[in-house]
Amino acid sequence: MTHSADRIARYVAAGWWTEDTIDQLLRVHVAARPGVLAIVDPLDKTTHLDGPIKRLTWAELEADVDRVAGVLHARGVGPGDVVAVQLPNSVELAVTFLAVVRLGASVTPFPVQYREYELAQLLPLSGAALLVTGRDSRAPAGTPTLSWPADLEGADAPAPPPRTAAPAEQVTICWTSGTEATPKGVPRCHYDWLAVESVCTAAPALTAGDVILNPFPMVNMAGIGGVFLPWLRSGAVLVQHHPFDLPTYLAQIAAERVTYTLAPPALLTLLLHQEAILARADISSLTRIGSGSAPLPPPMVRGWQEKHGIAIINFFGSNEGVALLSDPAHMPDPETRARYFPRPGAPGAPVLLDRVSTKLVTPDGREITEPGVPGELRLSGPTVFAGYLPGTAVAEPFDEDGYLRTGDLFEIAGEHGQYLRYVDRAKDIIIRGGMNIAPAELEGLLAGHPAVAESAVAGYPDDVLGEKVCAVVVPKGEISLESVVAFLRDKGIASYKLPERLEIVEALPRSPVGKILKRELKL
Template sequence: MHSPERIAEFTGSGAWTEETVQQLFADRVAEFGDELAVVDPPNKQELVGLASLRVSWNQLDRQVDELAAVLLDHGIGEGDVLAVQLPNIVELVIAYLAAWRVRAIISPLPVQYRRHEIVELGVIGEIDAFLTCDRIGARAVASEVVGMRAEIPTLREVLYFGTTDVDGATNVGSAIGALGVGASQAVAAYADAHPVDPNDCITICWTSGTESRPKGVPRAHYEWLVMSWDTVYSPGLTHESRVLNPFPMVNMAGINGMLLPWLRVGCVLVQHHPFDLTVFLRQVSEERITYTVAPPALLAMLLQNDRLLADSDISTLRQIGSGSAPLQTWMVQGWYDRYGISIINFFGSNEGLALMTDVKLMTDASQRASYFPRYGPTRHWTFPAAAHTTIKLIDPETGAEVDEPGRPGELYLYGPSLFAGYLDAANVPSPFDQDGFLRTGDLFVIDGPDNEFLRYVDRAKDLVIRGGMNIAPAELETMIATHPDVVEVAVVGYPDDLLGERVCAVVVPKDGSTVTLASVVRHLEAQQIASYKLPERLELRTSLPRNPVGKILKRQLRTEIKGQ
């Protein structure tokens, strides 16, 4: 994955070590044996037709060994790519650990993906095998994948969890039952004969592909494990923690936000899928959850609607992670004042973890809502990434480095969390500059009393340029979201012959409420923003379009609005 020079740089600094995910799991099994490890969502039977499980570390180890033996028996081992399409259930955790036990590369796919995405990613990723359930909800997924075999030339095996027979696919339960007595020893012998290198690729995750052809993001032990220190540190996870995971374990948020921190500290991981607020809050109460994650819109809604939390016991919650968007100060302050819960804002991507609020030093709610730490000489930050990561802001027009406050620049990032480069690199533009910095495509400004913070402006490609003036949708979205009748909002530009673009606000109103363009404009004028930023069009929706990992599809909104 990484060059000898890069390995020498980051092992020399202490950022990368010889640890591997396999060793972390083995250590946790040895430490915690019969203690509870993973809990299924309570609706698992309805979701995939399988009983809900509560498994200990020893039970998990045995089930990982069984699936690993099945994989080996079907010719899946070192360097093979195993695509996995499973919801957040215990079997998804088993799949990760079993693939890693036989040195395979796991490529997780959101359960929402259908033929178009599966075939496209299967061809790009050259997948060797596919693991799923016989059904997910009403979809007969295993049968569907069998039907795609002719379109994915490298696909050799389709395996599934479930209780039915699927022609052309292997039932994992039946395959386990047919294993001989020496299956576990065969797995151990295979592992011994194929030693792990922390530079080995262990996952291929996928970008959303909303703007272009999907891009595969391969990652090794090195990058995943150095990042996991930060997602342990920020929420203060320990063995005594109980974490609830509602995010699909298919990308940075689910893998580095939940799976790897769990593997580091050996706490209890409680799975949730699909998102259901009633079930989610019941799990927080019944499982005595101490840490979870949630999007900003949900956090704001819960704080504004006391009745939603009236029957829930959230007294064990200490931190909630949110991410990749400016947070509302009243919301961050409100969660702390009312419930003593700190909101942590994470900002990153599949390509590399970037920024997060330092809850130990950023004690003011307005700081945690609006700013991220600016790594550098102005202030010492306590979380691990700050010690190993270099950032700079680059003017997107001139290419010059930005060092004064208030001037937008694209965030460039360099450090041990960065991936080595996209899959199929010959057909994908490099995201790195000549010095090896990742060009994130995100605009920030230097801010704060001592220039010690970065403030998010927007995605560079999402800027609205009205009459030559740059308008950041994220800024307007944060302000419009405080409108008393607004649940969610997205701001996009639409074509104008005179000014080039004008601003459109796409709003989801609260149930029973009416939102008008005039009321939105009045709300913004009361906050004294520049008049050229005011929206000149309002579109109402019952929901905003999102991709399978929850990102708002602004391209789709722009296309819809342009066509009206």
Template sequence: MTNLLALHPADRVADFRARGWWTDETVQGLLDAQVAARADRLALVDPANKADLTGGPPRRLTWGELDDEVTALAARFLDLGLGPGDLLGVQLPNSVELVEVYLAAWRIGVVVSPLPVQYREHEVRDLAEQARFRVFVSCARLGDRSPAAELAGYADALPGLVHLVALGDPAAAPAALPDRVEVVPTGPASDADRAAVAAHVAEHPADPNACLTVCWTSGTESRPKGVPRCAHDWLAICWATVDAPRMTADDVLLNPFPMINMAGINGMFLPWLRTGAVLVQHHPFDVPVFLGQIAAEGVTYTVAPPALLTVLLQDEALLSRVDLSTLTRIGSGSTPLSPTMVRGWADRGIAIINFFGSNEGVALLSDPQDVPDPEQRARYFPRFGAPGVTWTTRVADWVGVRLVDPVTGAEVTEPGTPGELRLSGPTVFAGYLDGDGRPSPFDETGALRTGDVFEVAGDRREFLRYVDRAKDLVIRGGMNIAPAELEGLIGAHPAVADVAVVGYPDDVLGERVAAVVVPRAGATLTLEELVDFLRQQRIASYKLPERLELRTELPRNPVGKVLKRELRAQQAAS
């Protein structure tokens, strides 16, 4: 069993602290500092469309108001019996309430495990079997559905679950909530709340090596893996996303990425908490609402997927109607950036920052200070540790970067030879949740095997050029989809003899899902029939195939492995 109260071994903690990479900082300490410095300043803003999303008007909280509501919610969590090391499952959209849940849980030492709001019974039950959530928090309404009511229908099958909570106003639900759901309102703290939380904190002071989050990564396996992270990890990582955009307390941040993994938590949430900027939430992604928030809130920095930035840049009519005058930087990543796109935004006075990373290890970022040429910034990442080259971000001195030949195991230092990226240092995770029985993600030196292939580049060998994903992951609108999981579900269809799932390019979402199927003899299958079959398995809607191709056989190599690279190329060309 993973020790959630102490993620990293004592010798690693001592080593990294001695180097100055890890400190006594805690997330609660960051919040306390912001409240002390700017209690009356605006801190947090709800999505503009909150009334249609979860009900009720959008809210705006100062740092002092936020701190008070966090205390009240922490007291409610204590009433539910939550304490240090307990796992809290969370399924909420980006909102004021989601931020409050994180901060309230961390104030009393509870571990947050966020799940995408698109997840349904199939995914939630799988993760609950691995994590054993003690309490699960959701919302009474999300658009036209009630996640809390849906959860109530199978809550008794979730091992270890004691309480199922709907946060907010139950009147917002499409129908009356089942008795299994306990409603917890948000609001100011009472004197009794403050006293109870203060007593708990005094008895259980925050340990920066204790787990804060268990996020989930699909990888290429059919079953997601839990990635535990502590304050040591997170607060080292977030220096990268503070330094690259040169973030300050004067910034207004617009967050469209779900706060469930590295992009949302480290890209926006933790840098906001560290700097004391304003955080504006956005959900679900909607281009007119997104652009309207930039103008209405005076947003200075946001993040967006590369495909969307390309589409927006090509829509002169749309851009001419919106006010982007306050926006100066945009972070992007997850797939290679187009040099034309990066230069196009630079011509409009907006710098694109290129990020690369994963839940397990974040390291690489290409910003305008270190890589001023937009075309180089799109194509390359700094090769931290390259002889004779320095970089302005502090993580450049912390993160160990190596390329390793996947065949020989030799380190790659010359251009033109692909190698797997290996990472080490204070931003790398400690290991998967209950990882016994899984192959180790670390090599013989203790470095993380990323599975991503790069080449050395640049006149001084100062850059890394991304070559390809070694994994078959499909990334649709920033959400990871494991083909193996879908292949297992589709393979159970009575008309299917063989199947391979791959991604194909899409201008808006980056990729969509294609199922390449070999039907059983005499059987037929349509896309509609396949989607209906998968819906019956209660999987998240974003995983559903949007293209079906029927074949007599799948292309395979001499040892029988499906040639997915060939399938992806064919899908991209069709």
């Protein structure tokens, strides 16, 4: 999907979209500060990816990007192609991403936990001609593959021909679970990615003096829009981290003198309550932390600010369109920042939100203008994508006025209607450690279990990951959590989707029209 010529003209005229491109951001820092440190590998990299732990300057990063672009070009990758990438957060992932974009191709990134089941679904949908991976690739047989370090570390090829990217070029196809069993492809170009970046760079006021620790996988909005692109814009140091390991995470904050990072709210709450953990860690360099994906507890946001002098920035968004943020500059009171988002266009809202247009809509289509009435948030603006990859979505994501239907419920709040308050997640998503899990996918697989008559999959709270997966089953034979997990493992699904709890019930709660009422499940 591509943006219409009319939309491009309007947003460029308004100054919301510029002629900047991702490769151009890299080249600016290479030219201005070639010898300055740019990117650092995880401390525990060798447990997840073969090869040495790297620390690259901007000039060294540029040399690696150009070299890998040459190797990819020699394999036939060029403008308009799609390259699948399945790597943990690392220098290699950043180099691969930037090399693919330099060639005018698109990156379709996959979580490292994906196995045969997911890759067999998504590789054909993406149209990827090549998969770049590390150790233990689970790609379907016959998939053209390049591997780090075997095929790419030190490999050489003629430099690709120079080219100038157009900002409307597609650069990624990310994947969102949604409420459907099959993930939906979310294409994005330089224009809308860099509009996302501008919000995520401005909220924490990032500069070249910052050191950014990225614990979120670079497969979706948080990792790419929230960290990777703001790093390229600001010229800060990027410290990679993934998969998440708390001791390593805290050690990197201390060793690299990290000033900004992201963390899920459940982890921030846990650390605040586990004073002994923080007492053994040096977090004195940290000044702010971005969080989101779930409501922020006000005592947590206040606790970090009062005990540690660290401001928590509240983000709300999705792969399809970043929408809202609460930052300490505009909302200094931590409890207000946790509970509310500035309503775009309202007095006192951040200037960057003026380019976002929102409305709340009741189920019968009425637009809500009064406080205290929940409705679906719909939005439009330069951070919103153009539409799903053809063949990956059933429903039209936009309403008749061109607003994105988010599926999330908010209400107008504040004495002057200046805030939006999150009410609930209408989409039936489980968010485990920042990774979206579609219950419909697991329910469809469990329907084939010989001892399952009916099932419903839902999330239950977890102090570290936010949510974990529970399978609620009406049995027709002997069943256990172990047998459910073994059955799903045999299907080749990613391990983070596997249920960690099983509940046996005689019947699933249903509405008068037969819809399963997941809120009535006893979890």
